[in-house]
Amino acid sequence: MNVKCLFDLNGRVVLLTGAGGLLGEQYADGLSQAGAHVILADINYSKVKLIEKTLKLKYNTKPFAVKFDITDKKSIKKMIDLILRKYSKIDVLINNAVDQGNAKLRTTDFIDLPQSSWDNAIKINLTGMFLCCQEVGKVMLKQKKGVxxxxxxxxxxxxxxxRIYGKSGQNSAIFYAATKSAVLNFTRYLASYWHNKGIRVNTLTPGGVEKGQDPEFIKKYSKKTMLGRMAKKNEYVGAIIFLASDASSYMTGSNLIIDGGWTAW
Ligand SMILES: NC(=O)c1ccc[n+]([C@@H]2O[C@H](COP(=O)([O-])OP(=O)(O)OC[C@H]3O[C@@H](n4cnc5c(N)ncnc54)[C@H](O)[C@@H]3O)[C@@H](O)[C@H]2O)c1
Structure with a gap:
């Protein structure tokens, strides 16, 4: 057993959705450092194109920016065709794209929340993950391997x-809670369904990241955690490398919680 090899992603093809977002960009950098070719998939093409350029300059890998809409099956299929033509395989899929709702929606009273906001979140956070797993799953089943x-x-x-949000605008809407909790059992189901197909499926559960929010909110949030602070944006990269690599080879159907201890006391 060689520890460096365990975490090595050299030559692995990783499809990362929502790659243009706050955490996606961090994951893309970390995965590239570990040697992976990262497919930077996002509806925000200009952002992922910039990330692609940076990664190409920094690392000796082949990143690839792709515009796609996670709610549109045709768009997902088209992206997968492109990836297969370029790399012939997909080793890892990271379902990271999200709709968290804008500040207005996040602070709207539950009673007044428009149905369209609920429908949108279901489409992006759940249906999008479902469609990506179906389409990438076909590829992984053929490969008899995948994460x-x-x-x-x-x-x-x-x-x-x-009690902690006040006027910070950092509230989260019910559609976020409902969709993020559904991810947990979606993962377990799929891990069980493909248990003997060489495909491992796990969840990563991050806590809140500090990004210049209202200081009073940061203080109150920090008090809720055992470590007394919010996460830095790069503090989930190690977990992503672990879950994507052979270091987690005996792990499936699980949930890796990294929240500074918020949910543990
Ligand atoms: N940031 C946090 O504090 C935090 C905490 C816990 C969990 N998370 C989770 O981590 C993940 C990443 O969070 P983040 O803060 O980086 O999010 P973000 O909002 O910064 O990025 C989300 C990305 O998804 C993309 N996206 C949205 N709709 C899309 C669509 N229809 N098709 C394709 N792409 C689309 C956006 O363009 C964006 O680049 C999410 O799943 C989120 O729930 C984040």
Missing amino acids: IINISSTYGLVAPDQ
């Missing part, structure tokens, strides 16, 4: 503590 990582949130495990 899927679905992203949940602290708010998929416990309710947001309504």
